[in-house]
Amino acid sequence: MSSVIESIETLLVDLPTIRPHKLSMTTMACQTLVIVRLRDSDGIEGLGEGTTIGGLAYGPESPESIKRNIDTYLAPLLIGQPAGAVAALRSRLDRHARGNAIAKSALETALLDAQGKRLGLPMAQLLGGAHHDHLPVLWTLASGDTGRDIDEAFQRLEQRRHCDFKLKIGANAVDDDVRHVAAIKEALGERASVRVDVNQAWDESSAVRGIAALQAAGIDLIEQPIPAREHAGLVRLASRFEVPMLADEAVADARDGFALAAAGFNGAYALKIAKAGGPRGALALAQVAQAAGIGLYGGTLLEGSIGTAASLHAWATLPELAWGSEMFGPLLLKDDIVAEPLAYGEFGVELPTGPGLGIALDEDKLAHFTRK
């Protein structure tokens, strides 16, 4: 008898951040991981993780809704089903439940982890095989203080941890943000690539003014300057400026990617397993981007080690990430719930090698940080 899915448990795990992380819509002091433990009748356990940023500040799913919707609606669709039928199970979730991409991503990750363990293959091999075993990782400077961000950047460069930096802006007046970014770029000079993420905070005319100044300051990439749904505006900004635009919230999945490319967008796409409903959906967006000649970036929704490892397995199967990745989530957290943390160094991170995700839980730490 082939294995069936026997149980699915979800846990809310609250981990403090190493410093306040300030974005245009919220300042984080803690990240909540929704951990999925999926158990199959052959005794194999698959792990998954879903995160968002600042409760409901980033999108329509919160950690609590992810847990509740898995427990109430999504898990019952999987219990008793053949455990190895990952593609069919993923379609089943989409057929019976709309939206909830982060919850579905956590479940798809757990299904792939279990199947990889069953077959003795790393998740990247289930997804077609890895092109790379070390991926570049940038660091986000978002302490809210220019001097502290500059110190942090030099520290990361000296540790050989990161040489590309993303600055979170949009919470302050445009001129103040531009001054902040220009001061950091001026301090780092040619030693580092500096990019910004506005997280949808500007309207188009503010964006024109802000981007002109950021381009003059030597910034390499402008992420999501205007609201996600304003595709036409993003296309206009991408055509207007030499500095490329990175679409993040505007492109969740392959359909969004197709629509934006068809509208004439010529920038780059941020892939996130959370936006696309899992690693397979994120790779489908990557295929659309490749067909349209659009460059790729491996994005994070500030996942912990499990979600980060799942993303790395997916990104490793891509021939090229023109803009590298930002899979630094675990480094923003004060502690971890896995036995062996991901290996960061030489401006990037190693792809884990064991079966499935190649990640094991530290049960004591998991129990300690799980919300009671």
Ligand SMILES: O=C(O)C[C@H]1C=CC(=O)O1
């Ligand atoms: O890109 C985002 O919108 C979300 C995230 C990625 C890095 C970071 O600091 O926040």
Ligand SMILES: [Mn+2]
């Ligand atoms: Mn972003």
